[in-house]
Ligand code: HEC
Ligand code: HEC
Ligand code: HEC
């Protein structure tokens with residue numbers, strides 16, 4: 001299968017899982033997190049009256065054929081400022097960064113502040129959210145607070161990049177030597193995710209949108225029990241750099 005078809009296959013498989021096998025564990029995990037955006041949510045950002053939790057991201061039915069994976073209206077923004085450094089091997093300049101796609105685009109459709117949190121595809125009307133000054137405005141878009149990333153992603157980890165053996169070899173044979181990548185990536189929690197052209201790093205490499213496994217509660221929505229444990233799945237040592245969001 002070529003990359004695009006594999007991407008599509010993955011998405012169809014995903015939709016099948018969502019529609020047929022929705023596990024109750026996901027409900028239990030997410031209920032006490034900030035991703036419970038329903039009226040029962042524990043965070044600042046929540047609906048005025050909507051009681052369903054999954055609906056903000058997943059569609060029960062009526063999914064748009066163009067975007068079968070998710071229920072949230074996608075961001076129209078196409079220009080993000082991407083991470084780049086002179087030691088990065090994936091792409092040669094900021095301008096050559098790959099377009100943001102896959103699950104990262106879903107995350108950013110709330111977190112870049114350009115689309116209302118309650119703007120979903122399966123309903124004609126938007127879910128009305130409680131306005132919180134400095135966090136979420138009357139139009140339902142994030143404007144500040146910990147969840148607001150905006151469109152400048154230059155301080156964050158590179159995303160939507162393909163991560164394959166060729167990249168690992170390239171980085172690991174660079175002169176002078178750079179912090180090394182591991183290969184292959186075999187881990188129950190941290191998985192390479194589909195991009196348009198192959199499998200690679202998306203937001204969901206580090207974050208699990210349904211729950212936080214970090215024992216200290218930080219980083220938020222973490223795939224592993226500590227910050228470093230997540231990095232060490234792909235890196236041989238924590239690479240120097242100020243990566244944060
Ligand atoms: C804030 C957005 C968001 C919410 C809310 C959300 N999910 Fe998800 N869900 C995702 C994303 C993104 C993925 C793909 C993540 C991945 O595979 O790494 C996903 C994947 C899944 C999967 C596929 C299996 C898996 O874990 O990879 C299932 C099943 C699922 N979600 C169920 C649910 C249920 C049930 C709810 C409500 C209780 C829910 N989700 C709420 C974003 C969300
Ligand atoms: C439907 C909208 C929506 C989607 C989609 C979404 N989020 Fe969120 N997320 C939020 C909101 C709202 C908050 C809470 C913001 C606040 O309290 O200021 C949040 C909080 C978070 C936080 C915690 C911030 C903190 O410091 O506590 C992280 C991390 C996060 N999201 C990551 C993700 C990732 C990764 C994805 C994609 C897999 C994603 N989100 C998808 C709406 C969304
Ligand atoms: C390489 C791992 C990694 C990837 C990939 C990643 N993050 Fe994070 N993210 C982190 C870490 C670590 C933190 C905690 C940073 C801190 O506290 O300074 C964080 C924090 C956050 C926060 C909370 C910000 C705050 O100020 O508290 C949000 C929201 C978030 N990430 C969303 C995303 C989204 C959306 C993506 C994809 C576009 C993404 N992350 C990709 C590691 C990652």
Ligand code: HEC
Pocket residue numbers: 084085086087088089090091157158161162163167171178181190191192200201205206227228230231232233234235238239240241242243
């Ligand atoms: C899913 C695999 C994966 C995970 C998990 C991961 N990384 Fe990365 N990271 C990569 C890849 C691939 C690159 C791109 C390397 C390149 O292009 O040279 C990269 C690049 C980086 C870079 C930039 C290197 C440069 O030369 O500019 C830093 C810094 C970094 N990662 C830090 C982290 C930290 C910190 C964590 C944990 C919070 C983390 N990474 C988790 C795969 C991962």
